[in-house]
Amino acid sequence: MNRVASATTTSSTQHARADVLTHLQRLEAESIQIFREVVAECDKPVMLYSIGKDSSVLLHLARKAFYPAPPPFPLLHVDTTWKFKAMYAFRDRMARESGMELLVHVNPEGLAQGIGPITHGSQVHTDVMKTQGLKQALDKYGFDAAFGGARRDEEKSRAKERVFSFRSAAHRWDPKNQRPELWNLYNTRKGKGESIRVFPISNWTELDVWQYIYLEGIPIVPLYLAAPRPVVERDGMLIMVDDERLPLKAGEKPEMKTVRFRTLGCYPLTGAIESEADTLPKIIQEMLLTTTSERQGRLIDHDAAGSMEKKKQEGYF
Amino acid sequence: MSHKSELIARDIEGYLTAHEHKSLLRFITCGSVDDGKSTLIGRLLYESKMVFEDQFAALEADSKKVGTRGGEIDFALLVDGLAAEREQGITIDVAYRFFSTERRKFIVADTPGHEQYTRNMVTGASTADLAVILIDARKGVLTQTRRHSFLVSLLGIRRIVLAINKMDLVGYAEDVFRTILQEYHDFAAQVGLTDITAIPLSAVYGDNILEPGPNMPWYHGPTLMQHLETVEVGEEDSGKPFRLPVQWVNRPNHEFRGFAGLIASGTVRPGDRIRVAPSGRESRVARIVTAGGDLERAVAGQSVTLTLDSEIDVSRGDVIGAADAPPQVADQFEATIVWMHDAPLLQGRDYLVKIGTRTASATIAPLKYKINVNTLEHLAAETLELNDIGVCELKLDRPIPFAPYGEDHTLGGFILIDRLTNATLGAGLLHFALWRSQNVHWQALDVNQATRARQKGQRACVLWLTGLSGAGKSTIANLVEKRLLSMGRHTYLLDGDNVRHGLNKDLGFTAQDRVENIRRVAEVSKLMVDAGLIVLVSFISPFRAERRMARELLAPGEFLEVFVDTPLAEAERRDVKGLYQKARRGELKHFTGVDSPYEAPEHPEIHLETTSTSPEQAADRIVAFLTEAGMLSPT
Numbered sequence: 001m002n003r004v005a006s007a008t009t010t011s012s013t014q015h016a017r018a019d020v021l022t023h024l025q026r027l028e029a030e031s032i033q034i035f036r037e038v039v040a041e042c043d044k045p046v047m048l049y050s051i052g053k054d055s056s057v058l059l060h061l062a063r064k065a066f067y068p069a070p071p072p073f074p075l076l077h078v079d080t081t082w083k084f085k086a087m088y089a090f091r092d093r094m095a096r097e098s099g100m101e102l103l104v105h106v107n108p109e110g111l112a113q114g115i116g117p118i119t120h121g122s123q124v125h126t127d128v129m130k131t132q133g134l135k136q137a138l139d140k141y142g143f144d145a146a147f148g149g150a151r152r153d154e155e156k157s158r159a160k161e162r163v164f165s166f167r168s169a170a171h172r173w174d175p176k177n178q179r180p181e182l183w184n185l186y187n188t189r190k191g192k193g194e195s196i197r198v199f200p201i202s203n204w205t206e207l208d209v210w211q212y213i214y215l216e217g218i219p220i221v222p223l224y225l226a227a228p229r230p231v232v233e234r235d236g237m238l239i240m241v242d243d244e245r246l247p248l249k250a251g252e253k254p255e256m257k258t259v260r261f262r263t264l265g266c267y268p269l270t271g272a273i274e275s276e277a278d279t280l281p282k283i284i285q286e287m288l289l290t291t292t293s294e295r296q297g298r299l300i301d302h303d304a305a306g307s308m309e310k311k312k313q314e315g316y317f
Numbered sequence: 318m319s320h321k322s323e324l325i326a327r328d329i330e331g332y333l334t335a336h337e338h339k340s341l342l343r344f345i346t347c348g349s350v351d352d353g354k355s356t357l358i359g360r361l362l363y364e365s366k367m368v369f370e371d372q373f374a375a376l377e378a379d380s381k382k383v384g385t386r387g388g389e390i391d392f393a394l395l396v397d398g399l400a401a402e403r404e405q406g407i408t409i410d411v412a413y414r415f416f417s418t419e420r421r422k423f424i425v426a427d428t429p430g431h432e433q434y435t436r437n438m439v440t441g442a443s444t445a446d447l448a449v450i451l452i453d454a455r456k457g458v459l460t461q462t463r464r465h466s467f468l469v470s471l472l473g474i475r476r477i478v479l480a481i482n483k484m485d486l487v488g489y490a491e492d493v494f495r496t497i498l499q500e501y502h503d504f505a506a507q508v509g510l511t512d513i514t515a516i517p518l519s520a521v522y523g524d525n526i527l528e529p530g531p532n533m534p535w536y537h538g539p540t541l542m543q544h545l546e547t548v549e550v551g552e553e554d555s556g557k558p559f560r561l562p563v564q565w566v567n568r569p570n571h572e573f574r575g576f577a578g579l580i581a582s583g584t585v586r587p588g589d590r591i592r593v594a595p596s597g598r599e600s601r602v603a604r605i606v607t608a609g610g611d612l613e614r615a616v617a618g619q620s621v622t623l624t625l626d627s628e629i630d631v632s633r634g635d636v637i638g639a640a641d642a643p644p645q646v647a648d649q650f651e652a653t654i655v656w657m658h659d660a661p662l663l664q665g666r667d668y669l670v671k672i673g674t675r676t677a678s679a680t681i682a683p684l685k686y687k688i689n690v691n692t693l694e695h696l697a698a699e700t701l702e703l704n705d706i707g708v709c710e711l712k713l714d715r716p717i718p719f720a721p722y723g724e725d726h727t728l729g730g731f732i733l734i735d736r737l738t739n740a741t742l743g744a745g746l747l748h749f750a751l752w753r754s755q756n757v758h759w760q761a762l763d764v765n766q767a768t769r770a771r772q773k774g775q776r777a778c779v780l781w782l783t784g785l786s787g788a789g790k791s792t793i794a795n796l797v798e799k800r801l802l803s804m805g806r807h808t809y810l811l812d813g814d815n816v817r818h819g820l821n822k823d824l825g826f827t828a829q830d831r832v833e834n835i836r837r838v839a840e841v842s843k844l845m846v847d848a849g850l851i852v853l854v855s856f857i858s859p860f861r862a863e864r865r866m867a868r869e870l871l872a873p874g875e876f877l878e879v880f881v882d883t884p885l886a887e888a889e890r891r892d893v894k895g896l897y898q899k900a901r902r903g904e905l906k907h908f909t910g911v912d913s914p915y916e917a918p919e920h921p922e923i924h925l926e927t928t929s930t931s932p933e934q935a936a937d938r939i940v941a942f943l944t945e946a947g948m949l950s951p952t
Contacts, residue, residue, distance in 0.1 A: 069569035
């Protein structure tokens with residue numbers, strides 16, 4: 001991580017030398033504008049913090065938007081208890097450094113029932129611990145706006161979502177009844193109990209996110225960088241043995257392989273890739289030359305066609 | 318791809334430096350249903366290698382299952398995102414796509430051609446630098462082509478690519494291309510579009526997408542991608558005055574007070590003299606603060622935080638502008654409105670308007686005309702329906718900083734919001750301020766409401782009785798007025814039926830006329846309150862929005878809403894005037910409670926349930942309320 005942090009010392013997106021802004025400068029300015037608009041018009045915003053690279057960029061932009069003040073809202077992590085250990089350590093460090101309050105919510109019913117990805121499968125685990133957990137947390141604290149790091153280039157149903165995405169009091173998304181969004185004018189008004197999911201980096205691509213992390217020296221979880229790690233191969237995916245909760249099947253033996261993660265979720269659901277990319281430029285290089293899309297490492301999208309759209313209608317971010 | 322891959326593999330840092338400095342082109346694609354928009358965008362993504370192997374495998378499978386190309390690769394499936402679209406085989410919402418080439422990064426708004434979804438096209442056009450308008454070579458210029466061209470022009474897009482697609486289905490014939498181009502030019506000139514690049518294409522086979530291909534040797538212009546990569550981008554910002562709509566006042570402690578926002582136009586440096594609109598106060602820029610250090614200069618498009626060298630009052634919604642060229646301020650405008658909602662526009666209704674970082678109350682009246690987008694004819698109109706475009710006068714409740722949309726999209730573009738449903742109803746573009754708004758000033762008179770009311774030994778207010786026909790409003794209002802009169806108070810009763818015989822005899826009972834009916838009564842009550850009277854208004858006034866409008870015309874505490882609550886069945890049983898019977902027989906249209914809704918008050922000052930309260934008791938309660946509220950003694 002030190003190497004990442006020291007990769008750039010001065011921020012080149014800050015200084016506009018010419019009047020034509022680069023695409024990253026335009027994206028950054030738009031994102032900051034979105035953050036400020038929400039804080040100016042909503043009663044109780046929160047930032048959903050998932051610890052991944054998109055969350056890292058989101059947090060960085062939020063800090064820029066309100067500098068020299070800290071962002072005037074807390075971070076919320078809806079925890080499934082199955083994240084990588086390195087993610088928890090990183091989360092706590094970032095909360096400390098940003099001076100923001102960190103709220104952690106675990107679905108107490110899911111916890112009591114012992115819901116987990118290994119025993120209950122990805123679908124049940126994601127629904128109970130993430131989707132239901134998120135709704136519980138939003139209701140519990142009464143947040144009326146929640147920032148998320150979703151991007152339109154991630155997945156087909158996301159390409160049509162607004163920057164300001166309205167949810168009914170039951171947290172449902174109605175893709176056929178979205179408000180038109182013109183210019184950078186956002187209608188933030190909502191009825192009692194309704195809330196908004198706000199996506200400040202909607203227009204960023206995966207490459208933009210990586211490039212911005214590189215240029216701005218934004219800290220990320222070390223799991224994104226290649227290192228020798230113990231893995232087993234399952235259903236064509238490399239699963240890291242992060243703790244003793246991963247039961248090994250007959251004949252399975254963890255092997256040390258040099259791997260990294262393109263996307264970070266719950267460790268038994270997130271496949272690693274074999275890679276030698278141990279610096280940010282190498283990660284970007286690998287990403288550009290690769291031939292499979294980002295979310296392929298996640299089991300969640302494989303369930304059925306249109307599965308993400310269904311999950312979103314039910315309240316998944 | 319191969320060239321790009323080589324650079325990435327050989328010199329990733331060099332590639333990143335190049336990518337960092339790429340410019341951004343935002344464009345929209347629009348056209349009629351089945352012009353092949355989705356296929357074209359799918360093809361652009363595929364050709365610029367934005368489609369990964371796993372997506373391609375899924376595409377192959379989908380093409381066999383639901384494709385429309387007999388099992389061949391159907392590129393449209395790459396971009397038809399929502400499940401509902403797959404079933405119907407049409408694009409139903411605006412979607413954003415991203416791709417980049419060696420020269421540029423692109424954001425594409427994929428906008429539908431379906432007539433009822435025109436609002437989405439306007440949405441996509443609002444942020445675009447260029448428009449690609451698709452035409453099916455077999456069909457030529459259609460109604461939708463005209464509509465989209467007009468909208469694109471209206472929203473300030475000047476650069477047009479006319480993509481004449483499906484050339485493969487007309488034998489790649491040059492004369493077909495020429496005929497369509499001529500027809501389009503004739504129309505485009507009428508809407509002010511002159512910068513047109515026409516390209517003959519086959520999105521399905523890839524002709525003139527990246528490479529010219531062998532089929533149209535008669536065409537010597539650029540391919541679509543060549544054009545998109547090289548066309549000039551960016552607004553001409555040089556020379557425009559500095560404008561910063563204040564989004565957020567940043568006050569982390571007593572020492573720091575920063576004004577944050579996205580610069581709408583111009584340039585700013587520390588030391589620049591600024592003027593704040595609408596207050597007119599002046600100061601100088603002290604610092605341009607960002608997390609990466611103070612800036613020496615900031616330009617349009619940057620999000621910054623300014624501090625000033627003197628403490629002056631600046632709030633969200635204000636605009637900080639150059640002192641020698643400050644923004645204009647006005648409260649009445651001529652504007653174009655694009656209506657985007659199922660519920661039609663009601664003239665005179667109180668809407669919210671959001672412009673820049675400011676939200677204000679607005680009414681639209683009169684609606685001057687609507688525009689037939691096929692012929693550009695101006696048609697008389699009472700209302701605007703979904704996808705209608707009209708020109709109107711817009712009146713705000715307070716003066717705001719603004720600019721004509723043609724000069725500044727941020728200070729000239731606005732959205733209209735419904736106060737009750739919070740829906741975005743439409744978008745608008747300011748043309749200019751009306752002469753009178755800058756020249757007619759309110760006369761401050763020496764004798765005012767307070768002196769007039771004091772003379773009468775009371776405080777002026779409006780008792781607004783609302784409820785169904787036959788609820789007992791007029792009976793109760795009469796009793797209240799008699800009691801107040803006997804107490805020596807000065808009153809006036811405005812009754813729905815009576816007012817309709819005179820002041821409002823030109824109005825019927827459509828939703829539009831009901832709004833106007835209430836608006837006039839509210840304005841008359843306001844004048845009477847100014848005269849120091851206690852005004853009783855007895856009107857069905859079925860819509861919350863209009864009652865709210867009346868409330869907002871008056872000072873806080875002057876509007877007292879009295880809900881005369883009689884269940885529909887009871888009112889219909891009484892049917893004093895025989896109107897319910899007529900309405901049920903269909904002889905009376907738009908009758909509240911029968912075929913027109915009644916929106917009950919949510920928080921009335923006085924709630925009278927007539928099934929358990931006699932008219933006399935009701936009148937007592939109202940008088941008691943006035944006494945307790947101090948309305949019957951002078952201030």
